[in-house]
Amino acid sequence: MSAPIRPVDLAKAYRLLNHGPTVLVSARHQAVDNVMAAAWCCALDFDPPKLTVVLDKATRTRALIEGSGLFAIQVPTVAQLQLTQAVGNASLADDPAKLAHTGVELFTMEGHDLPLVAGCSAWLVCRLIDEPHNQQAYDLFIGEVIAAWADERVFRDGRWHFETADPSLRSLHHVAGGHYYAIGEALKA
């Protein structure tokens, strides 16, 4: 990894998601790795940080998470637009080489047996908080964030610096059907 990845204080981890980016969800179980895209991921609590993510029953990533009780949420960048769209549309069930075919490069962080996607701007490792009713009725999963890192070129000192970082590091915000917006101008109220 050439990007300068630094730990993020857990009390500020919600800020990685607060502006509503589309994310990548990754998981590992019994030596199977997968990555999917999700627009429906949201902060849920500050400290300890929690988040929600909606995982359709058809996804293989969901089955891995139900098996391992762990997952990672990561924030992809404008440079990863095609990768994000590709992992959101291909299924490991149809293509066992999905990750290779969609250009995903994985890495791991010491102490966490989870595949992380290289080139993202932020990573949050989550422990699944088992809530069977939410999972069955709403496809809604709750995770407690137990570790977080960010690329310090674009997130440092507890906040994003999209306005001064390279535009290729901006977050993606999916609308539908491959139409996205990048995050834009900084505003101070």
Add this chain to the structure above:
Amino acid sequence: MSAPIRPVDLAKAYRLLNHGPTVLVSARHQAVDNVMAAAWCCALDFDPPKLTVVLDKATRTRALIEGSGLFAIQVPTVAQLQLTQAVGNASLADDPAKLAHTGVELFTMEGHDLPLVAGCSAWLVCRLIDEPHNQQAYDLFIGEVIAAWADERVFRDGRWHFETADPSLRSLHHVAGGHYYAIGEALKA
């Protein structure tokens, strides 16, 4: 209302939230109206459309929603930056004239006994799906969207048009402490 407000097909209502904007939450109960800001609001299902929103126990808006079983989610614009920050920081419990002091102008849509905030770009009327465990343990509320409208200058034909609309109509994406980003450039994967 001078803005051209048009109904949004319920099957496409999720697109109003899919890009992760900070929203305003409004509710009415026993002749009391209130409006708060929330960054933690997320689509949950397509059709019928559902959404989640996190409402702290200290908020008066939460009590109104628990009383009436109805709420509205609306998407504020760059032109409403100060209003959004103000309703997110003032409490009706401290200031009974909060809405007047924060510059909120309300209107209603026929058939829905709910206060809607003028000047937003989209409005979603929701029926609370009562989930007491989520509400108590996580401050997490689930709503079914039963009606939606948008300002057709910026959302029409089932999608946002931020890239061609006036920049003052862009959505707000809060990070923390009054730091926001506007939504930015359109990208097609």
